[in-house]
Amino acid sequence: MSNPMDPAALHHAIENVHRAGVPGLFAEVWDGDRVWRGAAGVADVTTGRPVTPDLRHRVGSVTKTFTAAAVLRQVERGRIGLDAPAGRYLPELLPGERGRTITVRMLLDHTSGLAEYLPYAYPSLKPFPDLARTGPESLEENRYTRFDRIELIELGLAAPPAGAPGSTPGFYSNTNYLLLCELLEAVTGTSAEECITRDVIERAGLRDTELPASPRIDGPHSRMYESWFGMLEPPRDFSEFDMSWVGPSASLISTVGDLNRFYGLLFAGEIVAPSTLAEMRRTVPVVSQELRTIPYGLGLHPMDPAPDPSRTGDFWGHGGSAWGAGTLAMGTLDGRRRMCVAVNLQRWNVLDASGRPQPHAVDAALTALYRAALCG
Structure with a gap:
């Protein structure tokens, strides 16, 4: 069982992450009806503007929970079959045997076997996912x-498969979620962005969450500094960036407060039905982009804030990374304990001679913050 939230410990922990090397970070933690919001450091290293807990932020693959929820809303309406062949809805993109064997569920839980398109869209990022070896x-x-989007999907479809459809472990791939965006458009006749906005963002009453239409972030936000494993020194500001390279698989802009609200409503069965949430929690082993095997459901997975293997399954959510921006959101299924943390620096670990990222003080400081937030 988690201990009660300790605001003094949270303040100390968030300051320690800043001292360890993150220019700025902000967080919101819920413990029942008690809410703590905190921030440490600066939103702009040039002007010294401080971060505040209400800033908007790029949240990376946390977007996938939103996209999955939008698809599952269409499943509930009978427009999509969760275990139906994806080629039924996307015959031009997924023709033949591939379209018959890859199901909608396999796209959602990354067991389609489809490769990641990213190294083909960004040739200098090869080999992927070993980003650490590239500039x-x-x-x-x-x-x-x-x-x-179609061109990106076609790059992933043309690449050598990561595995056979339905086999495990699956392989985390943005190709899957861009195909889900095309699926949404095929069955609704509107854009994926409109579907996600209407069925998820507006349904949850999120006032500071949107899928961006331009490279800029509207409203108060932090600069976002990319270190690229120490190759960018000082870290470079990539807060202005065209996010069409990931689209509604990882481009969402939100706040820590909105994300805590979203996951609380999702776990309460107010975004999708409780039976659908149960499907989201059916996990399979998936190899992440960090080459770790994790249990993954339908845009959602169990997480461990400690880390402590005995606690895995107590908390559910998703993490995300964009260039210079990182976010982690998770909570208990009863919604009583929730946490969202956003940092304005990414890939701070330097590399050893073999190209492996080395431990950094930021890693330990963040783990301590997560433990203070969720475990007390």
Whole structure:
């Protein structure tokens, strides 16, 4: 069982993450009816503008929970079959045997076997997912590049498969979630962005959450600093970036407060039905982009804040990374304990001679913050 939230310990823990090397971070923690909001450091290293808990932020693959929820809302309406062949809805993108064997569920839980398109869209990021062995040149070159979603999907479809459809472990791939966006458009006749906004963001009453239409973030936000394993020194600001390279698989802009509200409502059965939430929690082993095997459901997975293997399953949520921006959101299924933390620095670990990221003081400080937030 978790201990009661300790605001003094949380303040100490968040300050320690800043001291360890993150320019700025902000968080919101719920313990029953008690709410703690805190921030440490700066939102802009040039001006010294401080971070505050209400800032908007790019939340990366936390977006996948939103996209999955939008797809599952269509499943509840009978427009999509969760275990139906995906080629039924997308015959041009998934023709033949591939379209017959890959199901909608396999796209949601990353067991389709489809490869990640990212190294083909950003050639200097090869080999992927071993980003640590590559340079960050493509980031600056493509800061304002407008990618076409179909072209990205076709890159993933043309790449050598990561595995056979339905086999485990699955392989985490943004190709799956861009296909789900096309699926939403095929069955609703509106854009994926409109579906997710209407059925998830507005349904949850999220006032500071949106899928961006431009490279800029509207409203108060932090600068977002990318270190790229120490290759960018000082870390470079990538808060202005065209997010069409991931679209509604990882482009969401939100706040820590909105994300805590969203996951609380999701776990309460107010975004999708309780029976659908049970499907979201059916996990399979999936190899993450960090090459770790994790249990993964339908846009949602169990998480461990300690880390303590005995606690795995107590907390559910998703993490996300964009260039310079990181977010972690998780909570208990009863909604009583929830946490969302956002940091404005990414890939702070430097590399050893073999190209492996080395432990950094930020890692331990963040783990201590998560433990203070969720375990007391």
